[in-house]
Amino acid sequence: MVKYLLLIATLTLTACQQKPETSLYQRLGAETGVEKIVDGVLYGIEHDQSIVHHFADTDIPRFRRLLIEQFCELSGGPCKYSGVSMQESHTGFQITQAHFDALVNHLITAMQQQNVAIEAQNEFLAMLAPMYKDVVYR
């Protein structure tokens, strides 16, 4: 019973999934998509009292450009991240798990607003999640 239902569930999901021939970058919406996702994240940060203080001394236009570069390069786009390592850029900021969780929520909201497919969202989150150790409690 359980086995059959799982099999059906798997088959259904597999059938619904469009096997992506295009890169993750394309599925995130390419240049425009990545920019809009980053803008969505920035909007989230700006309106989040729990983390906005971390960005009090941040040069926002530069931060935006670096984040776009990073998202673009990570997802296989034609960019090169020109910033410092995640560890370097976050050390000393006393970023907690709650701050990291908040940022993840803003990223998810931004991707949802751009109607990024759930498969692409998960693939992207899989790339970003391991950065936790370089960002939090440094």
Next chain:
Amino acid sequence: MKTILTALCLLLASGSLMAGSKVIATGGATNIEGNSGGGIVPWATINGYGSSDEWSVNTFAARVGVDDFTLDSYGVGASFNNQWELSFARQKLGLDTIGGELRQDILGIKYKVAGELLYTAMPQISLGLQFKKNRDFALPSAVGAGDDSGYEFYIAATKVFFDAVAGRNLLLNATVRSTDAHQTGLLGFGGQGLGHKLMFESSAVLLLNYNLAVGTEFKQKPNQLGFADEQHWRDLFAAWFINKNASVVLGYVDLGDIAGLTEQTGFYLSVEGTW
């Protein structure tokens, strides 16, 4: 059942109230024993949405209806720092065919020792301790249980694998529990020559999106009482995380033979509120 429906209506009406920072669904559901998990298995997850330095409280009500029995559970819990979880649950097993009822209370504490469900290669690992106390012991005593209370210790490892199956995230959980409980304690604890045994429990859950998940669970049972066979439990469920304040789980359960009544299968319904 009326309680469950009322609770659900209240939760839906509550809208988006204060909730913690954790990502939706990462607090898990609340299992019938009152701690964060699936339906019948405790996970390493900490209940609610409280992240570091944040508090969370939760309440749940659940009903399992099988051929000859009805198990009602309800309880409350509190969590802190995404690390500590305290829970209290009250259970009532209605012996629909035999007549009468068996009640027990469960006090639980869970502590996360390592790993982060979403963010580390190592699974999230938690230790849990449960104290269970029967409120009806005449029947358990008559069928051979030696004690009306018992301790259970468990270790659980849980991890979410992103983009694992058809682009969906997959949660896997393994739990090992030391217990001397008969039918999870509803039929008492220990007895002549009976002691703690290590039992294995597991869950696999596919997160279809941020709000919907389907899963299956297995719970090994010690089968120590001589009077009737106790069998492993299995379930299949769909969970709907409506928002960070409310979730509903609907499932199919197979509890095997209970107290000599064979092939007990039926439904599982649970509603939970978290703040």
